[in-house]
Amino acid sequence: MSAELEQAIAFMQRVFERDVDAVAAFDVDLRVVYLNSAMELLSGVTHREARGMPLFQVFPGADEGPESSLIRGTLEGRYSTSRGTFFGVAIEQRRPDFESHFAPLSGVGGIIGGVGVARSHNQPVIRGQRLQADERFRTMANSAPVLLWMSGADAMCDFFNQTWLDFTGRSMRQEVGYGWAEGVHPEDFQVCIDTYMEAFKRRRRFDMVYRLRHKSGEYRWILDTGSPRFESDEFMGYIGSCVDITDRKNAEDRLNDTIERLRITNAQMEQFLYAASHDLREPLRMIASYSALLADRYGPSLDDRAKRYTEYMVEGATRMRDLINGLLDFAMVKQRGGESFEMVDCNRILGRVIDNLAALVAESGAEFDVQPLPRVLGHHVLLTQLFQNLLHNSIKFRGDRHPRVGVRAERDRDWRFTVTDNGIGFDVTQAQELFVMFKRYHSRKERAGNGIGLAMCKEIVQIHGGRIWLKSEPGLGTTVTFTLPAIGATDE
Incomplete structure (x- = not known):
């Protein structure tokens, strides 16, 4: 496929993809190169399935009717535009009453293909279906309690629901494209854009947290979740939802502050326990030492009652020492778990x-x-x-x-x-x-x-x-x- 035809297809994808008219493009060999979503609905074939297939295989019967001469005449340059009856067969296997228009696709060296546009002759069936679907989506989106956005295949945002607009206090015109990024906190801007573009290139779901300016001027913490969207296996862009998590984030920050203060307090308590245990052990050590010295030096001259008293002094000091050690161990275990x-x-x-x-x-x-x-x-x-x-x-x-x-x-x-x-x-x-x-x-x-x-x-x-x-x-x-x-x- 020539570069000129590729450029023409890219242009049609941008212009006709969401069009209510059914559009098909083909090359000079009468092979399909593009179907928009409306034509997919009429033909029952997706763009991906149809691409490269013979035109008259995708639209059976067209080579036997008057459409055939119109199509060939268009490719031969005999018609700059032509009009006839739509040659396709709908999903219901009946020929609908559509009017078709054909025009050549011209390149530097001449005609490189053709394009056909089908439009309802009596009832705007597709237009009505598309408008109804769009209206239902917008009604649901604008009723959603969360902030919703959509972007196209070019990564540019083209829709924000009313909840988003009410949150930012801005209009749809101000937000579309990259206008929404004006409300992102300067410290979060680069990470926000990098996360979005990296996910966009890989066609992957993403979650990111950033601060978005509220209409009050306050920056609020936002959890933004975006998912790629496809129509008939064709990548169409992203759809995302945002939740205000400021209260949760503030609670987490307060909890982290409390944990840090508790860590500092525990460290200080540990130091205090070591110091206090030393100060308590020292007099007990003196009592035990002098009691033992008293028993050794004056034991023979002491009566049985005095000896028992001396033993009680030593035992009492020892038990007190063990108690202090136990309390210190108790505090350590409480701080360090098991x-x-x-x-x-x-x-x-x-x-x-x-x-x-x-x-x-x-x-x-x-x-x-x-x-x-x-x-x-x-x-x-x-x-x-x-x-x-x-x-x-x-x-x-x-x-x-x-x-x-x-x-x-x-x-x-x-x-x-x-x-x-x-x-x-x-x-x-x-x-x-x-x-x-x-x-x-x-x-x-x-x-x-x-x-x-x-x-x-x-x-x-x-x-x-x-x-x-x-x-x-x-x-x-x-x-x-x-x-x-x-x-x-x-x-x-």
Whole structure:
């Protein structure tokens, strides 16, 4: 195909593609080179299918009627224009009443082909269908709550719906072509154009976010989604929709700011914890060291009671040191998730806890009924603190009786642990308040404590992905139940 004919086809595509008249073009060998969409509708053949086919094969019967001489006369230069009856056969397999016009396509060296235009002689069938379709599209587009746009095969925008125009406060004439780009924020302009043109070259869908000037003068964040559109396999341009995401974008920015502030706060808290733990460890180290020195140097001269006091001092300082270390580990785990988790034997933890509470156990005469406990995925120090707080409370709130404490675990979907006692109990309606930091059921005069224990227990259980709750009655003891995730077929 000659370059001149290619140029003629390109021109017809720009001019006639959306025309209501049916247009067909052919070369001097009577082979089809172009059909517009209206002619596709009449002939039942797409441009892609028809291109290169014999003209009279696409339009059977035309070579036997008067159209044949008109077409040949046009190509031979005997007619500058000619008129006859449309030679095509419609999809309904009947000859419609159309008037046809033929004209030659001329090049530098002479005639290079011809063009035929079919127009309804009685009823404007195609024009009516096309106008109705266009009107339906515009009605739907202008009723859409989102901003809509369309571009042609030349990448120039040729339609914006009323929602777009209301948003920008501009007219259709101002927006078509590349006029719409005048409203794009200068910082987003180049990326916006590059994204559009790159997708256009590849005929691919695209999504991009940019700021578009609102009629109020404010720039709003827009999510623009464009998709290539085709008619009869022929690329026609793009259609796109835009959604105002300013509120979402602002919320994301606020969330990111909050996350960044939280990160800074956590870093500062981590530094504070290290500094505070050092300041707390130092006096404890002095107490433990001088207590040990006292026991070594003056032990032989001390009576049994003084020796026990010295041992209590050393043990108390050691437990306090372990508690401080545990609190520091607790803070680290809370900040870093489960990176310090490992498989932990709850039997060993409980044994260690009972040893830690040896002085309180001896003083109270506490008895324990401990069933075999499972291995769970957790943080050793935190779980030690959990059990120690719960057992300490069971002994502490014992009333006048020797405390009896039961510990057991049953597996359902998770491991469900229960710690029961025969203590003084409490009104269960206040159970949830006891998990709040510094909340106390008894006054400081009645029972010593700082109101942190159960709040810390709840935090530890939640860190491990479990739940914790209480059941109790005044004078009938308390049952604390908490769950921990079960790992594997058996964890025992």
